[in-house]
Amino acid sequence: MAVNARVPLIAGNWKMNLDHLQAIAFVQKLAWSLKDAGHDFTSTEVAVFPPFTDLRSVQTLVAADKLPLAYGGQDVSTQESGAYTGEISAAFLAALECQYVLIGHSERRTLHNETDEVVAAKVTAALKHNLVPIICVGETAADLELHGPSAVPVAQLKAALAGVDNAADIVVAYEPVWAIGSGQAATPDQAEQVAAQLRVTLAEVLGQDVADKTRILYGGSVKGVNIAGFMKEPNVDGALVGGASLDITEFSSIVRFQKHVGL
Numbered sequence: 001m002a003v004n005a006r007v008p009l010i011a012g013n014w015k016m017n018l019d020h021l022q023a024i025a026f027v028q029k030l031a032w033s034l035k036d037a038g039h040d041f042t043s044t045e046v047a048v049f050p051p052f053t054d055l056r057s058v059q060t061l062v063a064a065d066k067l068p069l070a071y072g073g074q075d076v077s078t079q080e081s082g083a084y085t086g087e088i089s090a091a092f093l094a095a096l097e098c099q100y101v102l103i104g105h106s107e108r109r110t111l112h113n114e115t116d117e118v119v120a121a122k123v124t125a126a127l128k129h130n131l132v133p134i135i136c137v138g139e140t141a142a143d144l145e146l147h148g149p150s151a152v153p154v155a156q157l158k159a160a161l162a163g164v165d166n167a168a169d170i171v172v173a174y175e176p177v178w179a180i181g182s183g184q185a186a187t188p189d190q191a192e193q194v195a196a197q198l199r200v201t202l203a204e205v206l207g208q209d210v211a212d213k214t215r216i217l218y219g220g221s222v223k224g225v226n227i228a229g230f231m232k233e234p235n236v237d238g239a240l241v242g243g244a245s246l247d248i249t250e251f252s253s254i255v256r257f258q259k260h261v262g263l
Ligand SMILES: O=C(CO)COP(=O)(O)O
Pocket: 013, 105, 175, 179, 180, 181, 182, 183, 219, 220, 221, 222, 240, 241, 242, 243, 244
């Protein structure tokens, strides 16, 4: 597959924001705003990642109004079902017609002690139910100083792919921890350098064809004003957006990055 066949993906990670009623209003407004602006959803895919309690409402709205938006969970259990209080299985997400699921976000790794092994098990669980895992990797400021930019993200990606075969549909999100919520985004050049290394890793583990077709997103303080710089980079295929995904005008502006770069 040609490199330019990767359809850009702009994904909004809402984190623990917006309840199910707010989610309905937000998704409706987002879809209208993008439609009014003439957004072509086949040229840039848009996905939202609401809290679990919103997903049924989002599913119902998307299906009823035939909205061209994808959605998914922010996490998934390693387990199928059973005595795992508080967990949500991949089967449950698939039953709500989620297409994607975020796995290994740095907030899960640090706040919930998710190890590389747990992340790998979650990726396997997601793929079993035909969910596309968005595998999040990224280095802390301390990692950056000690090991340089790509060593930790590459090691995290290798570990996450332990149970993945080369038929799998996956997405990788490079989110430097120091750039998340800090207002200090990586430069497009920094993001490109790590994304290029992640693509080399994908090629080593899953083969060149998979590496060529797998989308690699950048995340960390992405805004309307800086998205175009990232999207010009050859190995960056989209963005995973936190804070700015909660503001319709800002998120729409990120989704419509092609207008800024004159594509
Ligand atoms: O963590 C992120 C998305 O998953 C990025 O968050 P911010 O866009 O708020 O920096």
